[in-house]
Amino acid sequence: MPPTADPSFPDTDRRLAQVFKALGHPARVAIVRLLADRDECVCGEIVDDLPLAQSTVSQHLKALKEVGLIRGTIEGRRTCYCLNPEAMRALDERMGDFFDDLALPQTPQNCC
Structure with missing residues (x-):
């Protein structure tokens, strides 16, 4: 999905x-984990491994x-x-950059 033009x-x-x-959504995280664990193309077994209806799993897969994290x-x-x-590696890199850019303090701050 392309970024919006904002x-x-x-x-x-x-x-x-x-x-x-x-x-x-936890179901989507579970699907990503399941696909990573299998390290292969997975068909109907996704529905078998989740406590969700087939239509719900299909919505999460969609x-x-x-966003390009999975292929079908x-x-x-x-x-x-x-x-x-490629998308998972890019996400890993972007997340690393995101946290690197935050410049989090090394010691706890007295805030709030």
Whole structure:
């Protein structure tokens, strides 16, 4: 999903927010973990491994696919999914940059 055209924020911040939003549900985090653990294309087993209806899992897969974290390929009547390694590496790099840029204090602050 392309970043929106809001010039108020850098593209990198908008993109990171979109990915965080896609990962903002525990089912989606579980799907990413499941795909990472399997390290292969996974089809119907995703529904078997989650306590959710097939339609709900499909909605979560769609959200992850829209931001590019996963890829799906159609095989006959079913779609198989896997992680998008390039997107996951980019996310890892962006998150590292994000936390590096925060310049967090080394010692606890007396605030609030």
